[in-house]
Amino acid sequence: MHRHTYHLVNPSPWPISTAFSAFIMIIGGVLYMHSFAKGGFFFLLGISLLLTSMGLWWRDVVRESTYEGNHTKAVKTGLRYGMLIFIISEVMFFFSFFWAFFHSSLSPVIEIGSVWPPENMKELVFDSSRIPLLNTLILLLSGATLTWCHYAILSSNKKDATISLFITLFLAALFTTIQGYEYVSAPFSISDGVYGSTFYLATGFHGLHVIIGSLFLMVCFYRLVNNHFTVRSHIGFEAAAWYWHFVDVVWLFLYISTYCWGGIPSPELEVTNFICVK
Incomplete structure (x- = not known):
């Protein structure tokens, strides 16, 4: 045959x-x-x-x-292309949320006071130097430990690979826990106008992707412990690592735009009322 x-x-x-x-x-x-x-x-x-x-x-x-x-070499190549196309589709998915955020923040309408954050949200926005910054450092550190795991697999160092992947999973769980605390303690909700909607949609879907990525890495941890990965064959781990680094990059854009730049009050626009007299 x-x-x-x-x-x-x-x-x-x-x-x-x-x-x-x-x-x-x-x-x-x-x-x-x-x-x-x-x-x-x-x-x-x-x-x-x-x-x-x-x-x-x-x-x-x-x-x-x-x-x-x-999974021959040709099959692995196809899987890599498939994962790459999937991540590109995810980029387009988050692009829509960033579009909604910048559409509302760069040209705030008069109904929200012609300022961003809106008039009723100025005192409620998160301090970007506290919980958001902590979560940013945690997620960046998880990316570093995942890279450590990748190099350990390439070096046939199972001990270091197991330790580093376990740390990555711990940091992922810590990030999700802290974000959950942030949501519970938030002084505003998704129903609080355009600011609440754009904030929770963007950060909430990112949190969902963190959970999905964590499940992906849990599967990789199980396979790593059971000796499924070798120096030449670890496409499953590569796909998980690509996805996790994508999650890291999206969070950096979210932190810079939504928390840092989006939390800085913009100068109010003067609105002049014109009275037409016949």
């Missing part, structure tokens, strides 16, 4: 299962946010089914790579 360099995937139920689970999660989330009965139940059901489908799908991919040897 002719053996080519590509891998023809066997029929799998996980793509349709994942799509169906995501559909239930989104519908349940919308129902919950509009206070419909059973909305919270369907939201949690969707999340549970989605995580289960993802776990089983990843299990099959790990089997194909580690135990069946189906």
Whole structure:
């Protein structure tokens, strides 16, 4: 039988299962946010089914790579291109939030006082030199420890790779915990005008990506402990590292724009009332 360099995937139920689970999660989330009965139940059901489908799908991919040897050089190249395209799509996703933020902040309308932050938010914005700065340092440090892990894998140093990846996971959990505390203690909510909407949408979706990246790294930690990664074959870790560094870069832009620049009051614009006399 002719053996080519590509891998023809066997029929799998996980793509349709994942799509169906995501559909239930989104519908349940919308129902919950509009206070419909059973909305919270369907939201949690969707999340549970989605995580289960993802776990089983990843299990099959790990089997194909580690135990069946189906991930040839051509397959790995395709996976790298696929991950790169996915990250580009994520860049476009966050670009929309930055567009909304700068559209509202660079030319504030008269309804919010023609200033940014809006008149009713000036005393409520976060101090960028406190919790946001701490979270920035934590996330940057996690990127450094993840790079340490990558070099340890390339050097066949399992001990250092395990320690550095564990530290990365700890820092990721710490970042999420501190951001959760920030949200709980925030003096404003997502319903507080355009400032609250743009702030929570951008930072909230970034927090969601941190959680997804943390799950990605947890899978990598399990595989690292079980000797799935070698010097020549660790595409799963590479994909996770690319994703995590993308999360780092997005947070830097969020910190600089939303917390630092966005929290500085802009000069008020003088509004002159013209009276037309016939």
